[in-house]
Amino acid sequence: MTCIIRYQLDGSATMRTPYHTEFLQDFKTLIPGRQRTWNPDDKIWHIRPSAVDDVIALCKTWFSDNVEVVFCKREGSHQRTDTGPHGVLFVQEGAPREVVEAAYKALARLHHPDKGGDTKTMQEINAAYDRITDG
Numbered sequence: 001m002t003c004i005i006r007y008q009l010d011g012s013a014t015m016r017t018p019y020h021t022e023f024l025q026d027f028k029t030l031i032p033g034r035q036r037t038w039n040p041d042d043k044i045w046h047i048r049p050s051a052v053d054d055v056i057a058l059c060k061t062w063f064s065d066n067v068e069v070v071f072c073k074r075e076g077s078h079q080r081t082d083t084g085p086h087g088v089l090f091v092q093e094g095a096p097r098e099v100v101e102a103a104y105k106a107l108a109r110l111h112h113p114d115k116g117g118d119t120k121t122m123q124e125i126n127a128a129y130d131r132i133t134d135g
Contacts, residue, residue: 108125
């Protein structure tokens with residue numbers, strides 16, 4: 001039972017969860033109707049930016065370690081627009097920690113030297129992650 005939350009470029013998110021009646025009751029109580037919409041065709045919830053952090057916290061409460069947060073970037077966009085730490089990780093400034101972590105993990109899987117990636121690129125990714133997370 002995994003809850004998947006995908007951040008969109010506009011700061012909103014989509015959420016797909018296993019069906020759980022009590023979770024849905026809590027979700028609908030915590031997140032006002034104007035902050036969420038259901039897409040029955042795709043079976044996902046669309047969450048407005050102001051409610052995303054509350055949704056992540058709720059999902060972690062109900063699904064504990066089975067919450068996957070993913071940052072979606074523009075299709076075909078593989079070039080950074082800036083060279084700061086946020087640009088290295090392809091995240092916007094002020095992105096939630098979960099987004100930064102998801103971006104870091106995805107880039108590490110792609111660029112790790114043990115997986116055929118470049119050492120210099122991996123060092124840049126590590127430095128950017130440390131700088132953003134004060135690690």
